[in-house]
Amino acid sequence: MxxxxxxxxxxxxxxxxxxxxxxxxxxxxxxxxxxxxxxxxxxxxxxxxxxxxxxxxxxxxxxxxxxxxxxxxxxxxxxxxxxxxxxxxxxxxxxxxxxxxxxxxxxxxxxxxxxxxxxxxxxxxxxxxxxxxxxxxxxxxxxxxxxxxxxxxxxxxxxxxxxxxxxxxxxxxxxxxxTALNSAKFQFFGKTAHAAGDPHNGRSALDAVELMNVGANYLREHVIKEASIHYVITSGGGQPNVVPDFAEVWYFVRAPRRDQVDHIYERLIDVARGAALMTGTTFAIDFLTGCYxxxxxxxxxxxxxxxxxxxxxxxxxxxxxxxxxxxxxxxxxxxxxxxxxxxxxxxxxxxxxxxxxxxxxxxxxxxxxxxxxxxxxxxxxxxxxxxxxxxxxxxxxxxxxxxxxxxxxxxxxxxxxxxxxxxxxxxxxxxxxxxxxxxxxxxxxxxxxKESPYKCPFPEGRAFPLDRFFD
Ligand SMILES: [Zn+2]
CATH class of the missing domain: 3.40.630.10 (Zn peptidases)
Incomplete structure (x- = not known):
């Protein structure tokens, strides 16, 4: 000593x-x-x-x-x-x-x-x-x-x-x-158009992000009290008269246990799916990290x-x-x-x-x-x-x-x-x-x-997205 x-x-x-x-x-x-x-x-x-x-x-x-x-x-x-x-x-x-x-x-x-x-x-x-x-x-x-x-x-x-x-x-x-956590960016892909000239030809990725956030904010009410969901919009388009064909929102989901995070995260993906469906866009998930x-x-x-x-x-x-x-x-x-x-x-x-x-x-x-x-x-x-x-x-x-x-x-x-x-x-x-x-x-x-051995929260086969944290 x-x-x-x-x-x-x-x-x-x-x-x-x-x-x-x-x-x-x-x-x-x-x-x-x-x-x-x-x-x-x-x-x-x-x-x-x-x-x-x-x-x-x-x-x-x-x-x-x-x-x-x-x-x-x-x-x-x-x-x-x-x-x-x-x-x-x-x-x-x-x-x-x-x-x-x-x-x-x-x-x-x-x-x-x-x-x-x-x-x-x-x-x-x-x-x-x-x-x-x-x-x-x-x-x-x-x-x-x-x-x-x-x-x-x-x-x-x-x-x-x-x-x-x-x-x-x-x-x-x-x-x-x-708390356990998942960190992922949801990227929406739409179709650009003149926002006043031919908006009917556009599909706004930003609309999808906004609707996803609305959905997530309603989801908050129906998850366990100890969970929390927070987000920031990392990309929302360039200027108002161009319908954005790309928008991105970064989410954290936290809960006391890893399995609870998994469950809420799956429901959040459903919300993203709904937002894409409502707006005629598609989406991808850029999974950054998850922890126990x-x-x-x-x-x-x-x-x-x-x-x-x-x-x-x-x-x-x-x-x-x-x-x-x-x-x-x-x-x-x-x-x-x-x-x-x-x-x-x-x-x-x-x-x-x-x-x-x-x-x-x-x-x-x-x-x-x-x-x-x-x-x-x-x-x-x-x-x-x-x-x-x-x-x-x-x-x-x-x-x-x-x-x-x-x-x-x-x-x-x-x-x-x-x-x-x-x-x-x-x-x-x-x-x-x-x-x-x-x-x-x-x-x-x-x-x-014994009942729940460690399982890496990171999706199998995904390369480390080292550069994705900073853009
Ligand atoms: Zn620290």
Whole structure:
């Protein structure tokens, strides 16, 4: 334990450099060439065997060290979000006007997992233990795609455990399962015509998109309450006096379980079919990605919580608190008040007066669904998976925000990242030292997945639509 803590502390400067570089590159999903590059170079320089372009995905990588079993996988991410460019200061100031920024802290996410892989290797060498350690550089989490594609290539199949984390406002272990999702673009094809001269000869693809949206909005009323359907129109024609022969709408369908998403998605396709029929158009589906809800492994969560208690929370100083106070002033106060009144928060009375979480929050809300989706979901149905969170931003920081980006580039984010690296490495070491812990995790996993083994949500035979996310 102390060796792992010391190792991360001794290498903190290097890790912070990597995290800051990735923060600075702020590359969007599937474009993380520099971010992957710096992590691959670093791990190579430390003796890891690195496969770049893993599974044929340009910005995916797998770095490996050691031999034999168990095979411990640390999952990292490094993609940014559009429009959230921000200096590491607590007032709004973009580094690049309109540019991308790390508004979800993935610069910290990947780097802590990489740090955990290195710290665990160091501990194994010292203890004379053998195992295989892997760091997975997973692209495009924000597109809910990277790990789904990597899973389809079988990159996680031989793992004994997947360990990861996500930067957050609290120091805890994840027990919530999020939502499963499908992401697809519906493209309608009509016939162009002069909109005033001979509209009877035209068939409007835009009409089809609009009618599909009307249908989808009525569909919302008749799906389970926990499901959500959202869309944006990505193409709606050129100018009003030309009947558009092409229009496109991009849909997300979310629900607590994968099979529920499948069911609602089939009904959405019926709505598209109806819209095409009504407008005399045809349509095609450009399926981008689908992902599972997270399968929580309680046995692993218990081990991780134990490790987090040993490592302890980040120690923030007056400088961090000052930064947090200023940043908090920019939050929507009513939204924060509302959050603090929620039943989940009510139970956490010690947080009421905290700006930065410098305590540990016992894992709660097992199986709670709702909110966003993550492609870690897919990994969690292939191999027992555990995810913690460490405080990298003030309590109440909005998700996917410039404030989150600012904090992810500050010493607050760095401190949370180091806690995560230590805890994840320690978790790996505990699992290697005590094989019965892994046996328990697998027993639980097998029971949970017996009825519904993992099936890639991606249509068979479809090539990765890497270029389709950005047009
Ligand atoms: Zn994220």
């Amino acid at each position: 102390s060796r792992i803590v010391d190792f991360v502390d001794e290498n903190a400067e290097d890790l912070i450099k990597v995290a800051d570089a990735v923060w600075d590159y702020a590359e969007l999903g599937f474009q993380e060439f520099k971010s992957m590059g710096i992590q691959a170079d670093y791990l190579e320089s430390k003796g890891f065997d690195v496969t770049r372009k893993a599974g044929g995905i340009p910005t995916a990588m797998v770095a490996q060290w050691g031999t034999g079993e168990p095979i411990i996988g640390f999952l990292g991410e490094y993609d940014a979000l559009s429009g959230l460019s921000q200096e590491a200061i607590p007032v709004r100031k973009p580094r690049v006007q309109g540019g991308p920024g790390h508004g979800c802290g993935h610069n910290l996410l990947g780097t802590a997992s990489l740090g955990a892989a290195l710290a665990l290797r160091d501990a194994l060498l010292k203890d004379g233990l053998s195992a295989t350690i892997r760091y997975y550089g997973c692209p495009a989490e924000e597109l809910l795609a990277g790990k789904v594609y990597m899973a389809r290539e079988g990159l996680f199949d031989d793992l004994d455990v997947a360990i990861s984390w996500h930067p957050g406002a609290l120091n805890s272990v994840r027990l919530g399962k999020g 809800e997270v399968l929580i492994n309680q046995a692993l969560a218990d081990v991780m919580w134990d490790c987090l208690q040993k490592v302890g929370p980040p120690e923030f100083d007056e400088h961090d608190l000052e930064f947090a106070r200023k940043l908090t002033e920019t939050f929507d106060k009513s939204a924060v008040d509302e959050m603090k009144k929620s039943p989940q928060f009510e139970e956490l009375s010690e947080l009421k007066d905290q700006i930065l979480n410098d305590t540990l929050v016992p894992p709660r809300g097992k199986g709670r669904s709702g909110g966003g989706s993550t492609d870690i979901g897919d990994v969690s149905w292939i191999v027992p998976t555990v995810q913690m969170s460490a405080a990298c931003s003030p309590i109440g920081t909005p998700g996917h925000s410039w404030q989150n980006c600012a904090s992810s580039g500050s010493s607050i984010g760095h401190k949370g990242m180091l806690v995560a690296a230590k805890t994840m490495a320690l978790c790996g070491l505990e699992l290697i030292r005590n094989p019965e812990l892994l046996d328990n995790a697998w027993e639980e996993f097998r029971k949970e997945t």
